[in-house]
Amino acid sequence: MFGQANVLAQGQAEFPPSVEDFYLPSILPWGAHDNYWFTKITLMVWLAVGVLILFFLLSYRNPKLVPTKKQWFAESIYGFVRNNIAVDMIGHAGVRFAPYFTTLFCFILLTNAFAIIPFFQISPNSHIAFPAFLAVISYVMFNWIGIRHHGFVKYFKNSLIPPAPWYILPLLIPIEFFSTFLVRPFSLAVRLFANMFAGHMLLLVFTLGGFAMISANAWLAPVSVLSWVMTIALTFLEFLVICLQAYVFTVLTASYVQGALAEEH
Amino acid sequence: MAGDQKPPSTGGPGDDPSGAGQGWTALSYLIGGMLVWGFIGWLVDQWLDLGGIATGIGVVLGMAGGIILVVRRLGTPT
Amino acid sequence: MSILAEVTGSTAAIGYGLAAIGPGIGVGLVFSAYIQSTARQPESSRMTLPYVWIGFAVIEALALLGIAFGFIWAGTAA
Structure with a gap:
């Protein structure tokens, strides 16, 4: 049960790759099998x-009016996230969140x-832990922003109570709660995890x-x-x-931050 | 990157999420409604030992709720 | 009466396959009508989109109910 490189080095490719292939051996106690502190x-x-x-430190250390190549690159990444994600989705208030989005991106x-x-x-x-933690950070952040912007009661009222007559509200509130507060972090994490996991698996299968x-x-x-050409x-x-x-x-x-900041649905 | 295939937005900042976003919202409301009330129905089933009837009622109710939510959130002409 | 042919496994799968035909056609019709109307009159796209979601929700509900009932009563209807 080693990583890809080890398997190839040993000349014995275990063909159907399994989840075990994602658990690489430890580095710090070199090659240990059940030590996962430093892999x-x-x-x-x-x-x-x-x-x-x-x-980012190096490219912004002494910014010039006519940017150097490195500075241009850093600026165009930041500019892309700021203009095409933050401002496009949230509007002018989105500039505040552009640094976080850039870091995340x-x-x-x-x-x-x-x-x-x-x-x-x-x-x-391709390990669920990392996407899950990223999703938790985003989740806590958009809830915190919403609570700070609207106040605790109004935020939950905004996001849980849809515009509907009172007698169907008991039917709708659990659904709203489920789709706003449970599905969102889950789908954020799983979407990233599943794509990377499946991608690695696919490359393993063909190699x-x-x-x-x-x-x-x-x-x-x-x-x-043919398999290697595939x-x-x-890879592309x-x-x-x-x-x-x-x-x-x-x-x-x-878009979740935008939803948390939105006035009325 | 995928950023340049955004449909042109016509409204102001309070714009609806467009296209695929609305589709995902609709689908997730439907599935969410079904899952939530199906689960509550299933709990009732385990409690009273009804053999799936309560789960079925829960799923239908949740689906109705999901449809109401989609109609309210997406189906109201602005 | 002698048994000539026999189906083993879950017949709910066959049932869901049949049940999915209708909603499949229905959702297809909804979106084809929307695409056609938008192609004929692009400025009407925002006006008709809410009705697309209402139609989509109501039709897709049938397909999702099919999945749910397939699971709920998969074992009981022997």
Whole structure:
């Protein structure tokens, strides 16, 4: 039950890849099997945090009127999130939240991108813990914003009581509660997790499938080339999914913030 | 990226979520209504041992609630 | 009477397959009508969209009820 690289190094590809393949061996006590305090995944998350902090610090350290290449890049990411997500979804009040959205977008984009960067090749977001925690942060934030903007009672009244006659309200309030306060964080987390999990699984199936076929018999060996070509094609598809999921997560967070700030439904 | 395929929005800042957003809202209200009241019905079923009748009633009620919510939230011409 | 053919497993699956035909056609009709009317008269799109969601909700409810009842009474109707 090792990671992809180990399996290939040993020359024995276990063909149907399983969930076990997502649990990489430990790094700090090197190669330990049931020690999950510092694994490749942990390393990648800290690396992503470090890279993002360094990148934005360095590119904004002495901003120039005519931006350098690095500054231009950082500014265009921030500008994209600010104008195309924050202001588009929320309006002028959205500029306040643009830093959070930019952090969220960059972090998810980078951790997702580890899925296809050579030698990393697995995304931390393919473990439910990371998307779940990101979703919890967004969830707490939009509720907090809504409560601060409207006051506790009015916020819950706004989001739980739909415009309807009083006698059907008992029927509707549980549904509203379910779809506003339970489904939202769940679907945020699961959407990102499932996409990254399925993406990694798909690449594993085609890569390991190629190895399985090349060692099966002489007739199947040429087909393994097809399998690896598929892997390359799917890597490009993964790239698309990576960008799309980072964007979708940020846009949905923005739309929940917008819903929390909205006056009346 | 996917950002440039937004449908043009005609209204002001208090605009409805458009297109796919509305579709997801509608579908999630329907499924949500069914799940919530189906679950409550199922609890009643376990309690009184009715053999699925209460779950069925719960699902139909929840579906009705979901439809009302969709009509109220999305189906009112503005 | 001798048994000529026999179906094993859940007949609810077949039932749901049959039940999904109607809502499938119905949802298709709703959206095809919306697309046609929008193509003929683009400025009417915001006016007709609420009715699209009402129609969609009411029709989709049938399909979802089909799923729910398939599960609830999957085992009881032997």
